[in-house]
Amino acid sequence: MSAPAFPDTAAYLQSLDCVHCGLCIEHCPTYRLTGRETANPRGRVSLMRALYERRITATPAVERELDLCLVCRACESACPSGVRFAEILADTRARLRRRGALRRWLFSRLESRRRLHGLASLLRLAQGLGLAALARRLPGRIGRLAAYAPPIPPRRARRPLPARTPAQGEHRGRVALLEGCVMSILFAETHRDTARLLAAAGYEVLALREPACCGALHEHDGDPATARRLLAQLAAAVDDPGILAFVSNSAGCGAWTREAARHLSTEAAEDLGSRTLDWSRFLLGHGGALRFRQESALVAYDAPCHLHHGQRETRAPEELLARVPGLRVVPLPGTELCCGAAGVYNLDHPEESSRLLDLKLDELAASGAGILLTGNPGCILQWRAGVRRRGLGISVLHPASFLASRLES
Ligand code: SF4
């Protein structure tokens, strides 16, 4: 660990807020898996504080315990002292983590739409030629990356949103939809569905296409400098005061962007954070004009951690779904627990990631639902991989896509 500026870093000062009460422990997925004190939030805060104070060194065992954290933020929801665990961990990871060349290269692709789409085209070609299937047999991270990579949609399905989608009916205002990086490649359809919902609710939708990435994944991965640079670019790009809200349909991006003022002390960041909302929260408050068709399906809802814990949004998606006449929604027991996706956690810790997902797949299978809804791209991919592995025959969708498909025409 490089010489810390102990004791005056914000993260170190945050670590002092922990009073070791242990109320967070039972909420921690990695503690549930391992039972180790050093794999729970209290133990990890103690380790990080000891590192800052140079009472211990970063041995491989210490690094392993910190690396095993999902940054799911369940501990933040449970903590009565308001310890901002994710910020302490991001700072510590930035000091400890040696990010390899492949990792740095992959993350650098997220920063530019041109590079990102170039990589997507290459991957699609490789998948079409059967090279991805060969790569899956390789040992280590490349093999896992190839196994985890979802089918890349064709170029026409990756087309960006129209720059402007007009409001339907009475014009109630203007919003901007954050297109982002991974969402714009793998879930461009979800963007179109979200825009349809917003337009049907009476809002004109502007596509916020550049910068491609808000930096959420970089922060998660222990690269806060890049994360803040990208966030500053986003904040600088959104200075139109006529926009009522910046709407996000990716829970991880929304959580990071809404907290922009914590990470950058600029007026632009404060403005960005205060106007960013998850699509579900926006439509719960502004979607009175939405009408849905009768639907008799049984669907299960699973909350993404960065919506449930990061944004403390525990109601809006299910309350919106309750507006579909006849629809039966079952919340999954343990919805507040991470599914194991957690950025690229499923590549770094495939065993722990699978064990966490298995717990949730058991609940899904027992629920009898034919559709699972969850609002974060990484979670959707993780759930789809699990459902496929178990042969459950359950569709996994973003709730905005589900609702858009049930709009009254
Ligand atoms: S962020 Fe999640 S995995 Fe990490 S310590 Fe907190 S509860 Fe545990």
Ligand code: SF4
């Ligand atoms: S709940 Fe908060 S104060 Fe208590 S041990 Fe956990 S992190 Fe520390």
